[in-house]
Amino acid sequence: MTTEPLSRPRIVAAAIDLIEREGADAVSMRRIAAELGVGVMSLYNHVPNKDALLNGVAESVLSGIEFTDDPDAHWTDRVRAQARAFRQIAHHHPRSTMVVVSRQLHSHAGLLPVERALATLRGAGFDGPDAVRMLRMFIAFIVGSLLREVGVTPTFAPVHSRTVEAAVVDPALFPEVSALAPLLAECDHEAEFEFGVELLIQAIAVHAGQ
Amino acid sequence: MTTEPLSRPRIVAAAIDLIEREGADAVSMRRIAAELGVGVMSLYNHVPNKDALLNGVAESVLSGIEFTDDPDAHWTDRVRAQARAFRQIAHHHPRSTMVVVSRQLHSHAGLLPVERALATLRGAGFDGPDAVRMLRMFIAFIVGSLLREVGVTPTFAPVHSRTVEAAVVDPALFPEVSALAPLLAECDHEAEFEFGVELLIQAIAVHAGQ
DNA sequence: CCCTTGCACGTACGGTGTACGTGCGTCAAT
DNA sequence: ATTGACGCACGTACACCGTACGTGCAAGGG
Helix, strand or coil: CCCCCCCHHHHHHHHHHHHHHHCHHHCCHHHHHHHHCCCHHHHHHCCCCHHHHHHHHHHHHHHCCCCCCCCCCCHHHHHHHHHHHHHHHHHHCHHHHHHHHCCCCCCHHHHHHHHHHHHHHHHCCCCHHHHHHHHHHHHHHHHHHHHHHCCCCCCCCCCCCCCCCCCCCCCCCCHHHHHCHHHHHCCCHHHHHHHHHHHHHHHHHCCCCC | CCCCCCCHHHHHHHHHHHHHHHCHHHCCHHHHHHHCCCCHHHHHHCCCCHHHHHHHHHHHHHHCCCCCCCCCCCHHHHHHHHHHHHHHHHHHCHHHHHHHHCCCCCCHHHHHHHHHHHHHHHHCCCCHHHHHHHHHHHHHHHHHHHHHHCCCCCCCCCCCCCCCCCCCCCCCCCHHHHHCHHHHHCCCHHHHHHHHHHHHHHHHHCCCCC
């Protein structure tokens, strides 16, 4: 058993690990302490409280995404790349996603994606107010998409229907839903995301100087 | 003191009231019981557990929104109207919004909006797969927008800056963010929402038969 | 009449975040 | 070398949480 000296990064890492293994509800100071083989109150020597710890989790996850931005590429490609980079969160840290998006970070890790996105949009020819508008539009879409992908928001699949029991929806009351039930039941998150990003890029392109 | 006989609707109503007054974190079975002037365990005669109670909250809020749908109107107007109807949640029950969007309801209240949206999109000429895609796109945007509006997701305002202290962002590290700080600090949620809805409608219109 | 049923209620258990006090190891100043 | 301060791991304690379980009372049907 390595007796490495307990530090904020180690605590945050343990928290992320625990969240990914057992979900955000499993996180408690006692549980994390046990995971680290340490007394509960020892954590408070490195982290002021649980809320700050979760901020650390969000920051750590966010700074772990690969944000390779090529300033010479066409702005549409840069937007695509940045949107996809954000979606990495849902892939690499699915159960932490809600923690990440529900916390406002004023740190380097939190501001960097915003800075890049604004730079890209300004480079595309948008003025300040338009750039902010477009950014907010993208953020709303991305947040909504990620929350669906990681399951905090519904997919409208009729839950996990074993075999072909399908939905129990009344075709008389909900004709469209029951007719489209097979389509609603499955959701290719990557395809949906890509489709949305393309749609948005195409839509805002007409607003720019083209 | 009215000794009205304690029922599931009364409990749900008390929960919603409490959430709106003090936030979702303030909700506990004990607190709700106290609010109703009743013993804690009495609640369990009408509600199986807290989770089911929150489902009741979501359902109640959702069924409270006014879904006036005019089947004769142009589909773009119907989409607009439905999007706005959904946004009523953020207005009428802001603190309950997260509870509503984070729960999948297979009840009448939960399926009705989906049914209407699909009917509208099918009426606009989309085939099944496209209708589902467009619906998911809209839902992602709306969920993201509402969560920003009710404050669970960040606005990127540099928090509540008293007076003119503005942001503490380093202009050298984040030139765009600091230059656009005044724009990022304020967010007209209604305007942003309307802008997004128009953009989406316009974007998907080119996909339909026009 | 009795007896079932419904429901309000109290108690109790295992969990939570964290305030506070205690003791030990290391390092600086005397 | 002695002493003092300080950092940090830890245990105890408190208030609160969800809820399993048992008890008692009032109403209604046989």
